[in-house]
Each structure stands twice: as structure tokens, then as C-alpha cells.
Amino acid sequence: MKKEKIRVLxxxxxxxxxxxxxxxxxxxxxxxxxxxDFHYIFFLxxxxxxxxxxxxxxxxxxxxxxxxxxxxxxxxxxxxxYIRQHKIELVHAHLPWAGxxxxxxxxxxxxxxxxxxxxxxxxxxLATRVMNLATMNLLGRVIAVSADVEESIRKHxxxxxxxxxxxxxxxxxxxxxxxxxxxxxxxxxxxxxADAPVxxxxxxxxxxKRLDVWLEVAARVLKEEPRAHFILVGDGPLRPQxxxxxRQLGLEKNAHFVGVQTEVRPYLAAxxxxxxxxIFEGLPIALLEAMASGCAxxxxxxxGIKEVIRHEKDGLLCGVDEPMKLVSFAQTxxxxxxxxxxxxxxxxxxxxxxxxxxxxxxxxxxxYHEFVKR
Numbered sequence: 358m359k360k361e362k363i364r365v366l367x368x369x370x371x372x373x374x375x376x377x378x379x380x381x382x383x384x385x386x387x388x389x390x391x392x393x394d395f396h397y398i399f400f401l402x403x404x405x406x407x408x409x410x411x412x413x414x415x416x417x418x419x420x421x422x423x424x425x426x427x428x429x430x431x432x433x434x435x436x437x438x439y440i441r442q443h444k445i446e447l448v449h450a451h452l453p454w455a456g457x458x459x460x461x462x463x464x465x466x467x468x469x470x471x472x473x474x475x476x477x478x479x480x481x482x483l484a485t486r487v488m489n490l491a492t493m494n495l496l497g498r499v500i501a502v503s504a505d506v507e508e509s510i511r512k513h514x515x516x517x518x519x520x521x522x523x524x525x526x527x528x529x530x531x532x533x534x535x536x537x538x539x540x541x542x543x544x545x546x547x548x549x550x551a552d553a554p555v556x557x558x559x560x561x562x563x564x565x566k567r568l569d570v571w572l573e574v575a576a577r578v579l580k581e582e583p584r585a586h587f588i589l590v591g592d593g594p595l596r597p598q599x600x601x602x603x604r605q606l607g608l609e610k611n612a613h614f615v616g617v618q619t620e621v622r623p624y625l626a627a628x629x630x631x632x633x634x635x636i637f638e639g640l641p642i643a644l645l646e647a648m649a650s651g652c653a654x655x656x657x658x659x660x661g662i663k664e665v666i667r668h669e670k671d672g673l674l675c676g677v678d679e680p681m682k683l684v685s686f687a688q689t690x691x692x693x694x695x696x697x698x699x700x701x702x703x704x705x706x707x708x709x710x711x712x713x714x715x716x717x718x719x720x721x722x723x724x725y726h727e728f729v730k731r
Contacts, residue, residue, distance in 0.1 A: 362394040363729045366445040368436065368459040370429065370452055372411070373404030374591065374617050375561055376642040377451045377475045382410035383529055387718045390415065393725065396443060398436060400429045400455070406619055426454050433461035440466045446729045447471065453481060453489035460495040469728050471498040476639040477509035477660060480565065494518045498724060502526045503640040503661030527717035528645040530709055532622070535651025535701070539623025547613045549586045554691045556585060557628040559621055559643040562593030569602050570680050571634040576606040577684045582691050587612040590624050625650035629697065630690055634680045635659040645712050648704035653697045655686040671707045672700055
């Protein structure tokens, strides 16, 4: 007799193009669909970039609309109704506010809730951090995406009752590969010559990414490499300020804002270097995708980035307080094609050996089976 599938409900604030959100369709592609049935609930109806990819892979997506965090918390009863109606056996929540409402719904229904923490507690707004930590003992399991994130939880919640472990973020190394198609088309779209160097990044335009500094680095690189082009994939609340900075720095011809892209592989294929200037991070998915795609990396060592990149072996790293070192890093790699190629190849190898999505999915499925024993 065929075994009944385990019904898992993911709960997340939005399904826009953020790191945590991007993982949901990627992990769904690899999960054992004979063993699990996946449901997804989100709350911000204007952030839907990942909905199509989840539904295409068989996930059941529902929005419980909420305009702000207070309204989101008031959706706990509606979430509990969904859990009961669909006979959900395990809730897997992501990020603090969705995590809190999931814990409340779990309390109402008696269904176990696990939570993945994607960032260090120090980086959350005080109210967010307090709510997150105050309700954490309602959880059955806490997953950290990096050792840095796990250490932060242990520091701020020393009396945590739930088991805590790290399951590293991963990337699908079959989907994200060097020399993927589309790079030529991206260059043509923006009038970038085939032999011109391209430096890019993929990010939500928020404070933590420090994209104003990224643009300053770009302007300095251009002084020595006037043929270089820069591509920023993404969008967010700081876009107007960044576009103003872009104009002030005279980058209109060489730096390109391309907006949110559900399919980023063609852009990664166009990049020679992937550059990050973040002041803090968890374990950024876009960085892992760039490494898997064969981009050489120059970055600050924010958060989990230093767990992935070993300086001068898998990429070039500088401290978060010295981001202008990215200028010399980028200039060096644009001039030295052999070093750039070596770092790109080693970066791909690093992902294959330690940060594959297959390893991540296996870890999650182990936890799911521990909760729901059949």
C-alpha cells in the first residue's frame, strides 16, 4: 500500500525575490515528491515573484493578505484554519514575523512548528528581535543557515528549549552552471561589447547591501577600466536614492539597473565578476548562485560570506569596514584573466563540495521525518 505523503506548510512574509524566498522553489524542485506534499502561505500580496515557480513545481500557494506586521499577526487564526482544513502535519516558518504568526497558529492547532533563521539577531529592528526571541520556545526545532547565525541565536537566546542546528544554504548546481545561455543577449540588450568586462550583483535594494558604496566602487574602477560595465539586478526601497547617486557619479552609460528578474541565470552568465559590498548578511543565496555559475567573487566578509569564501582561494574578501579595497580587488582581477579564471573555478568547486542544494534538501527532509514519523 502506498504511503500517505507528509503535508508540510511553509510560512513566509512575502514571495518576492529575497534570499529566503528564492530558496522555496529551488528546494521544491529537489524534494522527494513521493514523500512530501508542500503548501505555501505568504502575506504581502504585492510581492509574488516566486509564486509562479512554486506552482509550476507542484506547490500549493495561498496569500493571507496583510499590509503590515500588526495585520500579519492577526492572521494567526486564519493560518490555524488552513492548517486544520488541509491536515497540515508540520509548519516550516521563515523570517521573524512569519515565524511569530506560525508559532501562534501552532499553539492553536497543536501542530509542530520549525523555524529557519536567515540572519543574525543583531541585525533585526529591536521590536522584531524581541518578538522573535520571546516566542522562540514555542518551536519544535530551530534551523540556522550558517554557523554565524547559529552563534547569534545562542548568544541572544541562551535558554532556548528547542534543538538548534545549522543546515547550510545551498544552490542547485545543475541549474546554475558556468557558461549558461543568455549572457550574450544580456550584453546586447545594454550595448555592452562582447569583450568589455562586466561586474554585477543581485540584491534587494536595502541598507544592508550598501549599494551606494557599490556604486562608488564602480566609479573608481571605471577610472582605470573605462570599458567596464556594471549591472545591478533587483529593486527595493532605496532605488530612488541609488539612482540619484548613480547620476551624481556619472554612471549613466556604464551602470545598468535592470530591475527584479525571476530568471537570473542569463545575467550571471554575462558577469565576469560578482561584487558584494554588504555590511551584514546571513548566507546569501545570490552569492552561492554566482559562484556555481562560474563568476569570480570580490566581496566584504559580512556574516556567512566568510564561511563560504576563503580569501585568495575561492574569491577575494575584505573587512566590512574597508569596502574600498573592492576597487583594487576588481581592478586586479580584470587585468589578470588567469587569476580570475582560477578563482571562478575554485568557487564552483567550493559550492559543489560544501554548499549544494542536494545536501541542504537532504538535511531538511531528515528533520521533517523526525517530526512526522510514519
